[in-house]
Every structure is written in structure tokens, then in C-alpha cells.
Amino acid sequence: MIIKTTSPTDKPTWLESSKIYLQKRVAILFFLGFSAGLPILLVFSTLSFWLREAGVSRASIGFFSWIALAYAFKWIWSPFVDRLSIPLLTAWLGRRRSWLLLSQLAITAAIIGMAMSDPQQNLTLFAICALVVAYSSATQDIVIDAFRIESAPEKFQAAMAAAYMTGYRLAMIMAGAGSLAIAALVSDSQDYQLSAWSTSYFVMAACMSVGIITTFIAQEPEYKSALQPHKKVHLTPIARFMAWLEIAIIAPFSDFFKRYGKHALLILLLIGSYRISDIVMGIMANPFYVDMGYSKGEVAAISKVFGVIMTLLGAGLGGILLTRYSTYTILFLGAFLVVVTNFIFAILAFVGKDLTLLTLIISMDNISAGIATTAFITYISKLTNIEFSATQYALFSSMMLLFPKFIAGFSGVYVDSFGYINFFVGSALIGIPVLGLIILLKKIIEE
Template sequence: MAATDSDATQPQGRKFRMRDLFEDPRVIQMLALGFSSGLPLLLVLGTFTLRLAQSSIDIKAIGLFSYVAMPYSLKFLWAPTIDRIDLPVLAPWLGRRRAWMVATQIATALALVLMAFSDPEHSLALLGLGAFLVAFCAATQDVVIDGWRIEAAGTDMQGILAATSNLGYRFGLILAGAGALYIAAYGGWTLAYLIMAAAMGVGLIAALFAGRYDRAREVAPVSERPTPMERVRRAIFEPLTELHRRMGNALFAVLLLVALYRMPDFISGVMANPLYIKLGYDLPQIATIVKLVGIWVGIAGGFAGGWAISRFGMFPALVTGAFIAAASHLSMAWLSIGEPELWRLAITVSIESLCGSFAGIALITYMSSLTTPGYAATQYALFSSLYALPGKLVAGLSGFIVAAYGYPAFFTMTAAVGIPVVALCFAVGRVPERAKANAACPATPTAGNSSEAHEIPTSGIPAATARAQT
């Protein structure tokens, strides 16, 4: 057992009370940690592309720079390492989770300082390196914060902490979006990124005061430890085999649907900010309408998606989300051929945010319904990676399409991607319902996959939705 486990605080095992919202220190700590988690995201996505566009960087290069945010989609590759390695100096003092929190937050702040002093026109490669480091350190921070949240509370408090994290995450997005643009408009990009680096101190303070909830790691006897191939079989092949056994060959169409469902949003999102700059909108206007109004309209779209699912069912909401999310890109094509009037920008951003968030909630519900107890964590990780990776890979080439055909044709093409998506929804949208109806008995959990994994971490829902919109 690691040294960091011996002094760990055990989460309280009592029922949740309303006054805990104001008296339980974990709530305010989770709010601050959620803020620290949301802050870096836009600084390597939406705000970053605006900075590049304002510096007259070639549109093809702007598209390629979207790849610097790939660590957010690949963090599952090194997440197991975070659970097993104790940082040498900090871990004995702070515990495993808090040590990683402090280290990643300091590293993120330092990488933001590097971005602050990197001029896109003279040191573009250094700026790109800083953005990649921010994404890598911030993605690692997300892994640690999720682990701390899960270990810090029992089931009765998980919903409260997840909702609090979501609220803090939104505050971070607002500061890194609207806040950074206002500061850049009046004080320059260097000042904006330096203030963002200083704002990482909010999460750092929360990490230092957070409870030490590292749980003991059980070490099995050598004779009972599975071989490397056995670990691979349990972790990867068994969950995939279970999916195929339950859905048959329809699984391949389901995977294709998941991969394509949000692809139009990922592709068009990279080119939205350069379009605003090209049309002549200034940073305060973009900050107010896109980064403030757009976020709150997106929240409303998420609630609308949740209501539609509860009122009409998952399948109608899934089909509707696929159609309106893709069709909403036609509003971007409409914006690109008109004058830079604020009312046109407000209408376009509202349509995009509302429809995109609605579709995001529909897809998350669909992916969750595809999993089965005992394999839910692994299966959901597969689906969540699949829904983001293809779109982000294609999005890097979006600048070449805009350079060749222009913005109106580009956004029309992204809308056209919705045609096969809607067709796939009609073809396999009811697969989860049919699979459950045909199941003779509940799936039996097997070794290597905890039976408690059927609850999908809700803190990942707003994060995933936000990334698709930025």
C-alpha cells in the first residue's frame, strides 16, 4: 500500500441534507475545482483560434492547430498511470490525488504563461507547443479531479458534487471565453493569458484545502495476479464481445452512428471563430454574443433535450437532434454571405448553441443506453472516445476546405453530413430498446469489470457537450 493511502480521510457515509450545500466544504471545493477544469479548455480551442485569426494566420494552419487539443480525447490512455503512481515530493505531504492536482495546475499555469509571451506572427511553433502542453496538463487534471470527486463522497453526494462541478466548469468557460476576449480587446493577448494563468490559482487553493480521500489500493498475491494478456482480455475484448453478442452485426452501424452524430459540430466549430473575424466582428461583440449568450442558450438547449427525452422518448429525441444539429449549420452559411450585423450573429449563435446542446444530450443518453452493467465504464469510454475522435481528426483539415471552396460551401457541406446520420438513426436508433427486450436475463458482471460501473459519471456530460461546441 502506498504511503499516501495510510492517512486518507474516509468519505462520510450519511444521508445528504440540504444544508450540506452550504456547510459541507466538499461542495465549495468542487465548485473551485470545476472552475479550474473548465478554464483551460477554450484557451486551446475557441479563444485560441480567435487569437490566431486576429493575427492573420493562414486559415489552413488554424484548422491544423485544432490538433493541439487532442489530449482531451486521449486522456484515457494515461489515466491508469495517475491511479498507480505517487509523485515523489508532493504525495507524502498532500496525498496521491491532491499531489497530482497541484502538479497539473501549476504546470497548466506555466504553459499558459508560455502562450502569453508567444507571438503568433513570430513564434507560432512555440505558441503551438504551449497550447499542446496546456491541453495535456489540463486533461490530466480532469482525470485527477474526477477521481477525487468519486472518492470524496458516497453515492448520496455524487449528484450534488457533479452538478457543482458542472456549474464551476461553466464559470471557467465564461472567464476563458468572454472574459479573455474582453481583456484582450483592451489590454492585449499577453495580459489576457497571464490573467488566465493566475486564475488557475483558484483550483490550486481548493486542492490545497481539499480533503485527502485516497483509498487504499488492494494488492493481490502474485499467484492471483492476472497475466498482461488476461488484463487486455478483461479490459477490452470482453466488453466488446458483450456488445456484439447483444446487438449482433448491428453494432457496426451503431458505432458508425456514434462516430458521425456530432462530426458536423466538431468540423464547423473550428472555422466559426475565424469566420467572425473575417466578417468584421470585434472581440467585445464576439465575447458578448458568442461566449456569453451562446453558453446560456446552450444550457437551455441541454434542458430542452432532457425534457424531450423524458416526454417523447429517446428515439424521437435522437432523430430530432441529428436533424436540427446538422441543419443549424445552414445558419452559419447564411451568416457568411451577409453583412456583419449583430442581430444576424445573435440569431446564428442562438440556433447553433440550442440545437447543438439538444443533440449532445440525446447522444449521451443513447450511448449510455448501449452499455450494460458490469461493462458500463469500459463501453461508455469506448463510445465517448469514438464520438469525439473522428470529428476532431477531420476538423484539422477544415481550413483546407474553406480555402478551396469558401465559408458558405463549407458550412453547407457540414450540414449535408446530417443526411446519412438521420438515416442511421432510423436504422439503428432503436437497437438499445430491442437488445434489452430480447435479453433473456441481466448481464452477469465478470472479473475485471466492477458491477458498480453502471453509473456513468455525470461530470463528463457537460464537458463533452462543451467541447463539441468550441
């Protein structure tokens, strides 16, 4: 009798690769991903649609997008989130879940504040509420990323990243197409109506209950630090502060450079530029729809149908592909699809209003973003030392946003000067050097 053995190097079947999504720890990340994905569009592209419909200039909308730079600077306060306890809450829920609950409650309150504000009457108050949403959402991201990395070994990380991204992208559909659909549904004309947008944002605030409930259901991950002393040592307050500074801030950064040596700067360059094409284009997408004559209902209808399908396909496919091919290969695929999508936006700007072409663009945008973001999350998760999970991951994800978000702030000025066609072509072209960088790193790291 011949006994068939399976080599450790054999790839799992597609069915075996898919079963990992049935794990409870993976499902938890789906709902936390929804909680993380909901706020970002409410201070990004959905907000730009609201502002443009309210008569705010494209240049102002571009500068308004700098509110989202909160996500790029979260590494500054991530050491505090990583190490500090919250009175009463930490003792009740644990280190990660206490920060999750606090940030989720702050997000909910600030979204309600936006719903009760009018950008036409008091743009400053409106901006302050949006800023609170962004900073609280960035804090939630810090905690969820650390929670995910600490909750499971590396073999689960790709699936957890994919589940997280599926929930994240569905929330973005809800905050994007969903909020537009709600505003269109309660509006009795095509003209700007504050009440329609207020109702939409009140519903979005209610949707944050998904994350709050998940926080109570989730199990606090075990935390074991090799940096904590095995026996009590009596230190002065200054000595305790310096010890905390070393553990919370200096050690996470020095650890990364020690582990990756001369390749560290190339890795950081890839992290800092990977999503530049997508982010720079994103802030002007909804103002573009408004200027092209698309209604809230038309954009919402296409996004709800094709956006949801392609989001699920992109994130799920990205997770499965990562179990079969190298992370750099899927990073390249995602970045390439984003470049192609931006070129199609330029074609739409040339052709004019075309619902069929818009459907194709929204479909491609969601599937490419799903693959690219799932691959990117998996990539930076692998770079992260679990000892410094919150701080290092926050640094990497912040770097991903810092330069692209800054450049995106000038997108409205660029469109005013050169038009939408040149803008979309330019946003595609700046993504091409990223493809070369991925090829270079793949060759260096995988040799």
C-alpha cells in the same frame, strides 16, 4: 379514506427533478467542469482568433487545430492515470485528487507560457506551450470523468453531468467571449497587439485557481476494486507487470465488448461520429468572424450576454430532460439542433455582417451544445463500468474527438477552396447520418 400511492414508474415533477442540483456532490462537479472547460478553447477557437488576427493563414490555423487531438488520444495514457500513484501527492490527496492537482498546475504553467510567447516571432515555441496545455487538460479530463462516475450512484449521474456541463460551458464562455473581451478592453486599436492577448491569457491562467481550490475541497471518492487480490501473493516483477497490464489495459476493453456484444460496434460508431458536425465547424467559426469584419468586442459582447444565458438553459434543460425522457431521445434532439445551427451559419455567410443574426446563431449554438453534450456525457457514463471508469470513459470520449478533430484540421483548406457558405452547409450535412444512427440504436437497444 383513499390513500394515494405513487407508482415507481411515475415521472417526478419538474420541481422534484430540479432539486437534485442542490446536492453537494453535484455542486463540486460544477466547479470541476469549469476547470475542465477553460483550457480547451485556449487551444481551439480562441487560439484561432488570435492566430488569424496575427496574420496566420486559414490553412495553417486548421492544421494548428490538430494540437487538440491530444483529447482524442488520451485513452493511451488513461490506464496509467487510472492505476499509478504519484509520489507524495497520492498519499496526501488520494488517487484522483493527486492527478487532478498535478494536471491543473501543468495547465496553468503552460497557459502562462503561451501568454509570454508571440506566434508571429516563434510559432514553434507557441505551439509547444499549446500542446502542453492540451495534453495536461486531457489528463485532467480523464481524472474528472473517473471522479464523477465514482462519486455517486447512477441516479445522480445525469444531474452531475448537467452541472459539469454548466460549469464547462461557462468556462468556455470565459475562455471564449471573456478572453476576447479582455483583449479588446486592453487594446487601444483594432490592429493586432500581442500585449492584449498576453494579458488575456494571463487572466485565463489565474482562472485555473477555481479548479485547484475545488480539488482541495472535494472529497476523494471511495475506491473498491474487485480485481485486487484478497491476500498477498508474491509475484516476480514480470508477473506483476503482466497482471497490471491485464487489469489496467486489456480488461477495460474486453469488458465493454462482453457487456454489449454485437451492438458494441454500432455504439462505438455513434460515439465516434456524434459531435462531428459541431467540431468540424467550430475551428473556422472565429476566423469567419474576423474575415466578416466582426470585432473582438462585438463577438465577446454577444457571447457574454446570450451565450451565458443559453449555456445555462441548455445544460440545465438537458439534465432535466434526461430525467423525463430516454437518453437516445435527448441525444437526437441535441444532434438535430447542432445541424440546424450550422445551416444558419451558412445563411449568415450569405447575408454578410449582421449582429442580429449573429446573436441568434450564438444563442442557438450554446443551447444546442449544452443539450447535446449533457446527453452525450450521460450516455457514455452509462456505458462505463465503474471498475474501469477512467480507462473506459477516456476511450469513449477520445473516440468522440478523434475522427472529427482530424477532419477539422482540413477545414481551413476547404474554406480557401470552396468558401464559407459551402463549408457550413457541408458541416451541417455530415451530421444528418448521425440522426439516423441514433434512431437505429434507440430501436435496437430499447426494444
